[in-house]
Amino acid sequence: MGTRSRANSACRRWRSAAALLAFALFAIPGSAQSLDSWNDGPARQAIVRFVTDVTTPGSPSYVAPEDRVAVFDNDGALWSEQPMYFQLAFAIDRVRALAPAHPEWKDTQPFKAALEGDVKALAASGERGLLELVMATHAGMTSDEFALVVREWAKTARHPTLRRPYTELTYAPMRELLDYLRASGFRTYIVSGGGVEFLRVLAEELYGVPPEQVIGSSIRTRYEVRDGRPVIVRLPEIEFIDDKAGKPVGIHKFVGRRPIAAFGNSDGDFEMLEWTTSGPGRRLGLIVHHDDEAREFAYDRASAIGRLDRALDEAGRRGWVVVSMRNDWRNVYAPAR
Amino acid sequence: MGTRSRANSACRRWRSAAALLAFALFAIPGSAQSLDSWNDGPARQAIVRFVTDVTTPGSPSYVAPEDRVAVFDNDGALWSEQPMYFQLAFAIDRVRALAPAHPEWKDTQPFKAALEGDVKALAASGERGLLELVMATHAGMTSDEFALVVREWAKTARHPTLRRPYTELTYAPMRELLDYLRASGFRTYIVSGGGVEFLRVLAEELYGVPPEQVIGSSIRTRYEVRDGRPVIVRLPEIEFIDDKAGKPVGIHKFVGRRPIAAFGNSDGDFEMLEWTTSGPGRRLGLIVHHDDEAREFAYDRASAIGRLDRALDEAGRRGWVVVSMRNDWRNVYAPAR
Numbered sequence: 073m074g075t076r077s078r079a080n081s082a083c084r085r086w087r088s089a090a091a092l093l094a095f096a097l098f099a100i101p102g103s104a105q106s107l108d109s110w111n112d113g114p115a116r117q118a119i120v121r122f123v124t125d126v127t128t129p130g131s132p133s134y135v136a137p138e139d140r141v142a143v144f145d146n147d148g149a150l151w152s153e154q155p156m157y158f159q160l161a162f163a164i165d166r167v168r169a170l171a172p173a174h175p176e177w178k179d180t181q182p183f184k185a186a187l188e189g190d191v192k193a194l195a196a197s198g199e200r201g202l203l204e205l206v207m208a209t210h211a212g213m214t215s216d217e218f219a220l221v222v223r224e225w226a227k228t229a230r231h232p233t234l235r236r237p238y239t240e241l242t243y244a245p246m247r248e249l250l251d252y253l254r255a256s257g258f259r260t261y262i263v264s265g266g267g268v269e270f271l272r273v274l275a276e277e278l279y280g281v282p283p284e285q286v287i288g289s290s291i292r293t294r295y296e297v298r299d300g301r302p303v304i305v306r307l308p309e310i311e312f313i314d315d316k317a318g319k320p321v322g323i324h325k326f327v328g329r330r331p332i333a334a335f336g337n338s339d340g341d342f343e344m345l346e347w348t349t350s351g352p353g354r355r356l357g358l359i360v361h362h363d364d365e366a367r368e369f370a371y372d373r374a375s376a377i378g379r380l381d382r383a384l385d386e387a388g389r390r391g392w393v394v395v396s397m398r399n400d401w402r403n404v405y406a407p408a409r
Numbered sequence: 410m411g412t413r414s415r416a417n418s419a420c421r422r423w424r425s426a427a428a429l430l431a432f433a434l435f436a437i438p439g440s441a442q443s444l445d446s447w448n449d450g451p452a453r454q455a456i457v458r459f460v461t462d463v464t465t466p467g468s469p470s471y472v473a474p475e476d477r478v479a480v481f482d483n484d485g486a487l488w489s490e491q492p493m494y495f496q497l498a499f500a501i502d503r504v505r506a507l508a509p510a511h512p513e514w515k516d517t518q519p520f521k522a523a524l525e526g527d528v529k530a531l532a533a534s535g536e537r538g539l540l541e542l543v544m545a546t547h548a549g550m551t552s553d554e555f556a557l558v559v560r561e562w563a564k565t566a567r568h569p570t571l572r573r574p575y576t577e578l579t580y581a582p583m584r585e586l587l588d589y590l591r592a593s594g595f596r597t598y599i600v601s602g603g604g605v606e607f608l609r610v611l612a613e614e615l616y617g618v619p620p621e622q623v624i625g626s627s628i629r630t631r632y633e634v635r636d637g638r639p640v641i642v643r644l645p646e647i648e649f650i651d652d653k654a655g656k657p658v659g660i661h662k663f664v665g666r667r668p669i670a671a672f673g674n675s676d677g678d679f680e681m682l683e684w685t686t687s688g689p690g691r692r693l694g695l696i697v698h699h700d701d702e703a704r705e706f707a708y709d710r711a712s713a714i715g716r717l718d719r720a721l722d723e724a725g726r727r728g729w730v731v732v733s734m735r736n737d738w739r740n741v742y743a744p745a746r
Contacts, residue, residue, distance in 0.1 A: 138619060215661060259621075272665045282475060283665025284596075284621075293661060295654040295680055302684045304661045317632040324552060324630060324641045326663060328609045328620030343632055347639045 106252055109245040109403040115358070115395045119249065122356040123256050126332065133354035137257040141331040143323060143344060144250070146264035146271060146288075148337040148378040149360050150279060151242040152231075154369040156191065156377060158238045159266045160202070162225055164189070166209035174208075183208070195376065203310065206267070211291055211308040215269060218306055222273040242278050244406035246335070246360075250279055253333070261331070263323055264288040265315035265340055269306070287322045289314045319344035337362065338378040345383065345392060357392035359383055364397040367404045443589055446582040446740040452695070452732045456586065459693040460593050463669065470691035474594040478666050480656075480681060481587070482673040483601035483608060483625075485715040486697050487616060488579040489568075491706040493528060493714060495575045496603045497539070499562055501526070503546035511545075520545070532713065540647065543604070548628055548645035552606060555643055559610040579615050581743035583672070583697075587616055590670070598668070600660055601625040602652035602677055606643075624659045626651045652677045657684035674699065675715040682720065682729060694729035696720055701734040704741045 110116040125133035147153035167186040177183035182201035185193035268288030275281040292307040314322040334348035337360040349357040372380040447453040462470035484490035504523040514520035519538035522530035605625030612618040629644040651659040671685035674697040686694040709717040
């Protein structure tokens, strides 16, 4: 090899290195090719059009990276929520685990119903009953202890009808959407009616969403020094309900910016979608419609869990994209990560 | 120029491009040379040693980037706080601006004291009086309206003795420290006893800290649709006091991770420093000691504002770095950005 061709070969290597690094730095927006689990229908097209519009420099709809905030509901939007919220299944399992220390639960509602797996009686205990269940199982320990309990539970618990770990019941298309948005310079937040400390234990591994980007309902906590060791103690007192009109409040409190894209599946997400899509400039609101009895569940207006009624009625005139799980999704569940 | 030298010149350009991009990607940790306003004493050395330890791959003290969280108090740690918290000056200015619509304030405390600039009577009204002042001036409008009021105020208000805009009273060494930590892969949070919505308006421009990384005290808010337009309304009700034991609670609530570095200046930061520095692995706690009457203010154990007593006593045995403003800082104030 002569000097010339050696120089050219070295040059090629530098050029490849530059190209590779440029790709790593500027590979924005993310490739829509990664939306593999979406059929090429109107929903996928609306998503790609939106992302292209807000990320193309010089476009009239261009949005600076710091304002690219996307918010996702969790139950029914990122993973399943039937026949009951997964966190409720966790609470019931905790009641069973703690029952030996609470003989009185055998004769007291809602604990009796939880112990007997009587979902109907549990539902009949109403919001007050469910709160009692949460207080008894989610409080009275440190945050570190609680995180450990959730982590252990998630390793072994199985969905009652699908017979798979709950952690395998996240939606492949939505995980691809999270990745696609992040690759396009978005920060992706979860805004859940579920408990923030429950979800934070799982969100990073399941969705690539770090704890500081999980917003949820919370109970009060207190800082204490126990035997010289500082701890955060969980108290049996509701602090914040991150649902319905609580969702924009939670987003404002934690993010301090109005999102430009919101993803939900129920009337509990109505205000979050409304808040997001009524801002100025280009916006995206999207609702996952559970119409796939064969692969997941089919429910909307009449369901106690994940009721979708008003948001479905108003989606059209508000320009929200309604995703048909049956028609728009090639795959439903993601393989375990 | 022959083919050969043209090829070499192109090659040099590719090589420069690769080098530049590699620098942009891998310029971690940040250069300590940017800590220009710090004298080369024990405080600066402790900071650089800490950052080097946690960012050097393979070091036993190495910390992954996602866990590099640093928390900063604001009043007295990032900007001045004497002779009164700047937000209190804002509240007094608001009382004056709103007074025409409230003739009763002329004869009611603490408003009378605020209108007359009687700081002593204001202090005598106690926590309850100050809360009344905050409620009357910080609530009853939307968050957008409030942000506008703060922004306008910051443009024109002047410090009573230093005769400069408050926005010019941030500490140059601390701004350099924020930059240095961020360049070293840290996420920098402000954790202030002051109001979160007040501070968020200013923090991005003053400190490069985005709204989602500002934690502070808050009043309740409510989501409302007014004339078809969704707004966040500020209510006259305290939600959270982000001071003392409230600081670790706020950090846990907003970040969900324990910081590895904490920067404060008063006993109000004690628990935040304790929580941060008692975790496993390498930690840094630092206290700014106001001992510089010539260039700023000198106060500690006896001061009503920014009282530093217990934290000063315990700094030694807890390994917290105490910064002497007089000796460790070459410059105090940063030029306006």
